[in-house]
Amino acid sequence: xxxxxxxxxxxxxxxxxxxxxxxxxxxxxxxxxxxxxxxxxxxxxxxxxxxxxxxxxxxxxxxxxxxxxxxxxxxxxxxxxxxxxxx
Numbered sequence: 001x002x003x004x005x006x007x008x009x010x011x012x013x014x015x016x017x018x019x020x021x022x023x024x025x026x027x028x029x030x031x032x033x034x035x036x037x038x039x040x041x042x043x044x045x046x047x048x049x050x051x052x053x054x055x056x057x058x059x060x061x062x063x064x065x066x067x068x069x070x071x072x073x074x075x076x077x078x079x080x081x082x083x084x085x086x087x
Contacts, residue, residue, distance in 0.1 A: 001039040003059070003082075010079035011035050011059050011072065030065035039074065039082065057082060 003011075012035055015023070022031045036059065044054040058071040059082075074082035 014077045025063040028066040032064040036060040
């Protein structure tokens with residue numbers, strides 16, 4: 001799913017309020033991050049032949065120096081259009 005500019009700005013605002021303005025990458029100490037304009041999902045598979053799949057929507061936040069990528073659960077951010085996980 002593509003994110004709107006408003007949603008990306010919302011994620012950036014959420015990160016600034018929770019991480020602070022100069023969050024350092026734990027691997028290279030860089031303070032510049034890139035928020036993707038794509039929404040991804042993590043899926044939990046249950047059993048050998050899963051009949052139920054639990055999905056978690058995540059935004060990717062990537063260090064612009066070393067590529068370390070952090071996943072942010074968008075349900076927690078409470079940004080319009082990104083609040084629903086799916087079972």
